[in-house]
Amino acid sequence: MTALPNRRGSVAIVGAAECDLGLVAEGMSALDLMAQATVRALDDCGLGLRDVDGVFAVAAQTRMATTGLCEYLKIHPRHHDITYMGGSSYMTLVAHAQAAIEAGLCETAVITYASTQRSSGRNIVAPREHNPYETPLRPVLPASAYALAASRHMHLYGTTREQLAEVAVAARKWALLNPAAWEKEPLSVGQVLGSRMVSYPLTVRDCCLVTDGGGAIVLVSAARARDLKKKPAYVLGVGEWLSHLSISNMPELTLTGARQSGQAAYAMAGLTPGEMDVVELYDAFTINTILFLEDLGFCPKGDGGRFVMDGAIAPGGALPVNTNGGGLSFCHPGQYGLHLLIEATRQLRGECGARQVKGCESAIAHGNGGVLSSQSTVILGTDALL
Amino acid sequence: MDQPLATSPLTQYLRHLEAGELAYQFSPAQGVAVFFPRAVSPYGDALEWRVSKGLGTVYATTWIPVRDAAPYNVALIDMDEGFRLMSSVRSVPADQIRIGDRVRVRIVHAEGEPPYPVFERLHPVQGAGGAA
Numbered sequence: 001m002t003a004l005p006n007r008r009g010s011v012a013i014v015g016a017a018e019c020d021l022g023l024v025a026e027g028m029s030a031l032d033l034m035a036q037a038t039v040r041a042l043d044d045c046g047l048g049l050r051d052v053d054g055v056f057a058v059a060a061q062t063r064m065a066t067t068g069l070c071e072y073l074k075i076h077p078r079h080h081d082i083t084y085m086g087g088s089s090y091m092t093l094v095a096h097a098q099a100a101i102e103a104g105l106c107e108t109a110v111i112t113y114a115s116t117q118r119s120s121g122r123n124i125v126a127p128r129e130h131n132p133y134e135t136p137l138r139p140v141l142p143a144s145a146y147a148l149a150a151s152r153h154m155h156l157y158g159t160t161r162e163q164l165a166e167v168a169v170a171a172r173k174w175a176l177l178n179p180a181a182w183e184k185e186p187l188s189v190g191q192v193l194g195s196r197m198v199s200y201p202l203t204v205r206d207c208c209l210v211t212d213g214g215g216a217i218v219l220v221s222a223a224r225a226r227d228l229k230k231k232p233a234y235v236l237g238v239g240e241w242l243s244h245l246s247i248s249n250m251p252e253l254t255l256t257g258a259r260q261s262g263q264a265a266y267a268m269a270g271l272t273p274g275e276m277d278v279v280e281l282y283d284a285f286t287i288n289t290i291l292f293l294e295d296l297g298f299c300p301k302g303d304g305g306r307f308v309m310d311g312a313i314a315p316g317g318a319l320p321v322n323t324n325g326g327g328l329s330f331c332h333p334g335q336y337g338l339h340l341l342i343e344a345t346r347q348l349r350g351e352c353g354a355r356q357v358k359g360c361e362s363a364i365a366h367g368n369g370g371v372l373s374s375q376s377t378v379i380l381g382t383d384a385l386l
Numbered sequence: 387m388d389q390p391l392a393t394s395p396l397t398q399y400l401r402h403l404e405a406g407e408l409a410y411q412f413s414p415a416q417g418v419a420v421f422f423p424r425a426v427s428p429y430g431d432a433l434e435w436r437v438s439k440g441l442g443t444v445y446a447t448t449w450i451p452v453r454d455a456a457p458y459n460v461a462l463i464d465m466d467e468g469f470r471l472m473s474s475v476r477s478v479p480a481d482q483i484r485i486g487d488r489v490r491v492r493i494v495h496a497e498g499e500p501p502y503p504v505f506e507r508l509h510p511v512q513g514a515g516g517a518a
Contacts, residue, residue, distance in 0.1 A: 132396055133422045134472045136502040139460045140450050147448035148462055155485040199460070200449045200481065248462060248472045249422075253446055 008268055009386045011098045011109075012225035012232030015045030015218030016345045019114050021331050022182050024212045026119065030059045033114030035072045037216035045218050046229045047108060054079040054106025056093040058113050060334055061125040069112065079106040086369030087282055088240070089113070090337035091376035095238035097219045107220060111341075114214025115333040122210055126334055131246055140199050143207055145247035145371035146285040147199035152253040153287060154201065156302065161201050163305035165192035167286040168205050168328050170314035175325025177315060177355035182209055183329040192286075206286040208326075213333030215342050222386075233345040233363070234386060236271065237379035239264025247371045254302075257375035258295035258366060265364070265377040266297070273297035276379075277360045278347045279319060280340040282368035283326040289313070292366055293321070296377070320357045323347060337367035341378065348382050361385055395423035398435060403501035408438040408491045410469045421469035440491040441466045442505070449480035459483050463505060477506035486511025 017040030019033035034057060042048060055077045059065040066080045081096050083089055090111055097109035117125040128141050139145065153159045169189055175181035187205065195203040225232035241257030244250045266272060273296060281292040290304030298319060299307040307313075313321035324330045324343040331339060344363035346352050361384045367376045393401075395411075402409035411420040415431035427433045442465040449457040459480035463473050475483045476492070489505035 132500070136500070137460050137472050137474050138450070138458070139448075139472065144448050144450065144460050148446035148460070151446045151448055151485060197451045200457075246472075248470060253462075 007098065007102055008236050008270065009234045010222055011101050011219050012222055012234045013217050013219055013341065013345045013380065014225050014228045014230060014232050015041040015047065016215070016342045017041040017044050018180070018213065018215040018339070018342060021180060021213040022211050023118050024116060028116055028119065028212070030061050030114045030116055030214070031068050031072050033116065033212070033214050034059065034065070034069050034112045034216070037114060037214055038069070038073065038110050038112050041110065041216035041218050044230065047218060049073055049075055051108045052110050053077045054097060054100055054109035056081045056097055056109060056111040058082055058084050058089040058093070058335070059115065061115055061117075061120065077106065085242070085374040085376070087284065087335040087337045088367035088369035088374045088376035089335065090341055091238070091365060091367040091378045092240050094219070094235060094341065094378050095240065095376070098235050098238065101219065101221055107224070109219040110216055111219070111338065112214065112216035113335055113338050115335065116212045117334045118210055118212045122334070134246055134248060142371050143202055143285065144199040146287050147202045148247055149253040149291070149372060150201050150287040153290065153305070156254055157305065159290065159305035161193055162189055163308060164201065164206055164286040164290070165189040166308045167283065167289045167313070168192045170308065170311065170317070171283060171322050171326035171328040173314045174323050174355055175329035178325045178330055181325040181330040182211055183325065187329070202285055202287070208284045208328055208332035208336070211331050211333055213331045213339070215338045217338065217341055217345065231349045231382060233348045233380040234383065235378060236381045236385060237265035237267070237269030238377065239268065240374065240376040242374050243372065245370060245373055250372060253372070254291065256291050256295050256372050258292050258377065261375040261377040262296040262366070265379045269379040269381070271362065271379060276362050276364045278323055278344065278357045278363045279321045280344050280363065280365045281322060282336055282340060282366060283322055283328050284332070284336065284368060286328070288368060289321065291372070292368070296364065296366060315355065323352065323355050323357060337376070340365040340367060344380050348380060391425055395425055399423045400500055402437065403493050403503065404495065406493050408440055408493070408503050409435055410438055410465070410467060412436050419465075419467045419469035421471055436467070438465050438467050438491070442489055442491070444475065444483060444485050444487040444489060444511075445470060447475070447483045447485060449483075457481060461505070463489060471503070473503050473505055475505045475507055483507070484511050
């Protein structure tokens, strides 16, 4: 695989906004929400729909997301992209938008996703595909796939259910600092362990929320970014890895493709894990945060359980992780990657209020798709890092 | 001109299960087992069908609660021939299965459903003990 040419900082995220979140008005469609997010994100940077010439959209419940969104907004962009990998799609779409802008295929890129999985029901929004080699065994997907990964991590490294629960407890503490978060009450390790079991060792509180939601981001070239309203979040590094589709085909359940995607992103950015001021990791399940902290180089392989103990990733801890409250406590509309990018952008801008990380100049936003199936990493930075 | 495949990989697999066999494919070029069954080899050669001796080791395990009934096990099994599949260990309570348990396949064939492989535990992994 040839390395990408070094295009560090060539584009920036200049607009970021969410659609309605949580439980939206009855009858809202995914396209209603994607269009809402798109218009809000454009308002955020002072650009208009007529400026948009690159549409990058993915949705689970409406398969022709780009065509549908363009119909809704009455636009005919010269460039479009619907690269579908699940939750990691949005980081990959950042890489694709960067390449498209650099190649002159578009100048103003919008990336968007939304779902009404809570209002409409998850089985309607994203029905599981039949796999003749897995479906007869009745795994509860995706949770059972992640539970199998957790069983390996516990077996190989002695990770405990309490350590998994600490991830949920930390996410909840961040959520309590975020007025937009779904969860409003504190959470203890005991409550996580005592909640309804979904697929051992994961209880309901080890699993992400099931909400409506989504968002949009706007990207332009670095030169144009400097003239717009808000502080740009420059794209310093991108990387991705397609590992497997079904969990039976993952080579080793404790080694995710975040190693490869992270290495590529750090190399392009010329930065190391120790230089990340804020860390946004796709926490669909508590085991994810542990795996990605390891595979993105924040602690050695196998140490993730110990790393998250004693509030290390909670507000006031050594490493700010999932500062919006995460998929575990803030919002999770089925595919969560865009929310990581939006939070990273807001942290770099200094817009995060009570949950703001002081002196935040760099951010890593890591997306996961399917059942640890695909990994996609974006490193963002302020102009201090250019 | 390419000849169309007469029998799909899935149909061939199911026919073996109906005969009480867990079958897999083997790549002579790479010397490795291949699973799930495929129409073409990932290695540029012609895959051969083989029948597993049916012995394997639990690689990963979980259990799923069922309201008003016993939980059931879902596991990934590493077969001795070098392939892995998702299955369920049935002979022991679902929460007592451990990574490293040695297991043997048994084919389940319920009326009106395709057959699928489950496993019985031969003996627990050495040094196992303690609560789930």
